[in-house]
Amino acid sequence: MKIVAVYNIKGGVGKTTIAANLGYHAATRNFSTLLLDLDPQGSISYYFRVKPHKKFNSERFIKGTRIQKFIRGSDYNNLDVLPSDLTYRHLEILLAAKKRSRRQLRRILMPVKNEYDLIILDCPPNITLVAENIFKAADLILIPVIPTTLSMLGFQSLKKFFEDNDLNIKRLKPFFSMVEKRKKLHCDIVRKHTENKSDTFCNTHIPYNSAVEKMGLNREPVHCFAPKTSGARAFQKLWDEVESIL
Amino acid sequence: MHKRLETELPDKFDWQNLLTSLRDSFILTTRRKPKQLVEFLDTFDWRFFKASLCLTRIGNKYTLSDIYTEKIISEFIWRRKKEYRSACDLASDNLRKRFSQIQGPRAAIKIAELNCSGSNVQILNEDRKTVALLAEETISLPQDDSGNELPLKTILRLTPVKGYNAEFKKVRCTLEQLGLDRLAPAEPLILTALNAIKIVPCKYSSKIRTPLKPEQTILEAAVMLSTDMVKVMCSNEQGIIEDIDIEFLHDYRVTIRRTRALLTQLKGVFAPAESDEFKQRFSALGRMTNHMRDYDVLLSYRERYQKMLPPVLSHGLKPFFQSIVKQRRKEFIKISNYLDSDEYHTLMADWSKFLKETTLEQKNSHSDDNVVAFVSKRIMKRFKRIVRIAGKIDEYTPYADVHAVRIECKKLRYMLEFFAPLYEKNLSAPIARLKKLQTLLGDFNDLCVQSDALSGKVKRLTPKGARAMHTAAALGGLIALLSRDREEIRYKFKTAISDFISEENQLYFTNIFAGRMESGT
Structure with missing residues (x-):
């Protein structure tokens, strides 16, 4: 079982959309996949029309026993979802109260490790204790980066955090997200990184695409309602790249 | 989680009535499934089935799945004219490795086929989230020699979705109210197909399992x-x-x-x-x-x-x-x-x-001997002979002498395997020790045969042209590598032989066979 996190310090970079679509493509390639929504907003749960169990909350999640009971099947083969709950805003406090507070997520996921080939974490933004748990648990951390100055700075801060805290920087895999070809700045930054190769960015870029935005309306992965769009193709390509890394 | 359930639908079942009843509580989306031919493939010795796997073909799509959980393990599209048979023909490394592990050098051949048609119904809640799946499927055997399709059954299948147990129970309840109260765990489709054509899986084995008394x-x-x-x-x-x-x-x-x-x-x-x-x-x-x-x-x-x-x-x-x-x-x-x-x-x-x-x-000198007494005598004789000649094998023994031990081991192995059911004591331990020795002797022999075949080819090559030179160089390289591997095996002989002819093993053979050489009891 592999754990892949989709994370960025910054919000609004397309983390949830990417997690949802990667989960879908992994499942179609016969990876038994669990999408774990860690964001109290519950956008993954919204996309897949999955509501959390009435008795499920952040305390039960942290307890970790019998989380299988709260996992829900999606409308797609091989793809399950553990929806989040608004009480996830308290995750920080609950984690802080635990011993070895940075290693709780890995413990929580232990009971389901034999059931799935892949767990994808849709992470909330900011470097918090939740994020540190994610850094300890994940085998691969995908970082969607919008090709803008601030977004690039955010990525550099994350790298520095990994270096300062002696975390394995090789697990960070950035890629450009919401790329708009008509914007010169986007094109310049993407070109610079493609030529420079100082950071090992994925070859795939996720374009800014209206079909991707419509996911909120259709509440299904892009491939299901607009398979021929550049967005759908990019998600498929990104999964191929991630699969080869795993 | 609940298991997938199915029941055979009675002849004049009112499908529309069922859908109307379900619409009282759920939103339904129905999709017609066109008739498709499902072919089931396996190797001649049932390697897929024995591993609880099922390989199916629909058009040019091949699907490997678990027979009982129906979880899809691999899928591939086969674009060649000739149908898929051997794992080594697969282009993807992962697929080739996975299928090689299952079927080895054997070909996947068609063992059964079914025609399936029907409709799938997604049962949705108020958020339009699928909470259960219902399928009506008509299964028939494809045309026989007289051109007739043989209908087998029409089944109704109810599949749960993880986390929606209450909804599943509600659907089940509706079905039961309509008289469909014989819902049972679904039978894998491959078993339906095999039952229909009266094929018993795993019937063939190259091993001889004669029930002797x-x-x-x-x-x-x-x-x-x-x-x-x-x-x-x-x-x-x-x-x-x-x-x-x-x-x-x-x-x-x-x-x-x-x-x-x-x-x-x-x-x-x-x-x-x-x-x-x-x-x-x-x-x-x-x-x-x-x-x-x-x-x-x-x-x-x-x-x-x-x-x-x-x-x-x-x-x-x-x-x-x-x-x-x-x-x-x-x-x-x-x-x-x-x-x-x-x-x-x-x-x-x-x-x-x-x-x-x-x-x-007419009877011959030993025809009427008791099988156990006769066989015990022969096995002991063969074993003692191996102990005598194998004990002399070392890393310098010529090929012919090693070959002689190998042949003796083969004969003993056949005897042990043929007559194992006659002995109360499990013969798997001596057979396993013998097998270990045979593997080593077999590998040694294979390398000798390969070296000989390659050397023979080199001798027959006409030393003209670059092509012949390249072939000679390649074969020469291989012969050298194979000889090195062969000599490495020689050093393993001693351990395997001393294990087989050990006092412990001799005592084992004596205990099982020596006492039964006279009367057989």
């Missing part, structure tokens, strides 16, 4: 064993003639050897003149297949050989393997023609007739 005479036991071996030979004939995969010939040859071993081991049981005659006729039949088997083995090593050599040499192997393919083709035609010939049919008919009549005819 300790009170039988050795003649009765020998006839039963030989008759079972005739069946194994016959069941492999068509596979050889159609050249489905190399294991048909391999199993066929092993069975010939077993038959010959039985005739040799059981002296004085069958009439001596006939026994000698059949020994010779089966020996000739086995010899006839030698070349083709050698070529099969060489061709199966193609990829391995190529990896053994550096790229500068490996391309020289191409013409060598091309010539092997040609020679194999000639041998294949020879053997398939022979298996279809009157001469061969006469041999098999004579042998079957002999086995049928032999119990009625």
Whole structure:
């Protein structure tokens, strides 16, 4: 079982959309996949029309026993979802109260490790204790980066955090997200990184695409309602790249 | 989570009424499923089925799934004209590895087929989230010789979705209220298909599992064993003639050897003149297949050989393997023609007739001996002989002497396997020790045979042109590497032999067999 996190310090970079679509493509390639929504907003749960169990909350999640009971099947083969709950805003406090507070997520996921080939974490933004748990648990951390100055700075801060805290920087895999070809700045930054190769960015870029935005309306992965769009193709390509890394 | 349930629908079931009832509580989306032919594939010896796997083909799409959980493990689209058979033909490394582990060198062949049609209904809650799946499926056997399709059954299948147990219960309740109260765990489709055509899975095995009884005479036991071996030979004939995969010939040859071993081991049981005659006729039949088997083995090593050599040499192997393919083709035609010939049919008919009549005819010196007493004596004799000659083997022993031990081990193994059911004590431990030694001797022999075959080819090469030079260089490189591997195996002989001829193993053999050499009890 592999754990892949989709994370960025910054919000609004397309983390949830990417997690949802990667989960879908992994499942179609016969990876038994669990999408774990860690964001109290519950956008993954919204996309897949999955509501959390009435008795499920952040305390039960942290307890970790019998989380299988709260996992829900999606409308797609091989793809399950553990929806989040608004009480996830308290995750920080609950984690802080635990011993070895940075290693709780890995413990929580232990009971389901034999059931799935892949767990994808849709992470909330900011470097918090939740994020540190994610850094300890994940085998691969995908970082969607919008090709803008601030977004690039955010990525550099994350790298520095990994270096300062002696975390394995090789697990960070950035890629450009919401790329708009008509914007010169986007094109310049993407070109610079493609030529420079100082950071090992994925070859795939996720374009800014209206079909991707419509996911909120259709509440299904892009491939299901607009398979021929550049967005759908990019998600498929990104999964191929991630699969080869795993 | 609940399991998938199914029930057979009665003839005039009102499907629309069911949908109307469900619409009171749920939103439904219905999709018609067009009729499609589902083919089920497996190897001749049921390797997929034995691993609880099912390989199906719908059009050009092949799907590997777990028979019981129906979880899809792999899928691929096959775009070649010839249908998929062998794992080595798969382009993707992952797929090739996965399928090789399951089917080995065997070909996947069609074992059954079904026509399926019907409709799928997604049962949605107020958020339009699927909470259960309902399917109505009509299953029939495809057209028979008279062109008629044979309807088997129409089933209703209810599949739960994880986390929606209450909704599943509600749907089930509705079905029960409409008289569908016999919902049971769904039968895998492959079992439906096999039941329909009355095929019992895993029936074929190249291993001889004759149910012998300790009170039988050795003649009765020998006839039963030989008759079972005739069946194994016959069941492999068509596979050889159609050249489905190399294991048909391999199993066929092993069975010939077993038959010959039985005739040799059981002296004085069958009439001596006939026994000698059949020994010779089966020996000739086995010899006839030698070349083709050698070529099969060489061709199966193609990829391995190529990896053994550096790229500068490996391309020289191409013409060598091309010539092997040609020679194999000639041998294949020879053997398939022979298996279809009157001469061969006469041999098999004579042998079957002999086995049928032999119990009625005149008795021979040991025909009436008790099977356990007779076999125990032979096994002890064979074991002692191996202890005597194998003890002399070391890293310098010539090939011929090693080969002699290997042949003795084979004979002992056949005897142990044939007659294991007669002994209360489990013979798997001595068989496992013997197997370990045989593997080593077999590997050594394979390397000798391969080296000889390659050396023979080098001698026959005409030293003209760059192509011949490249081939000679590649073969030379391989011979050197194979010789090195062969010499490395020699150093492992000592441990395996001392394990087999250890005092502990000798005591084991004595305990099981020596005490039963006289009366058999």
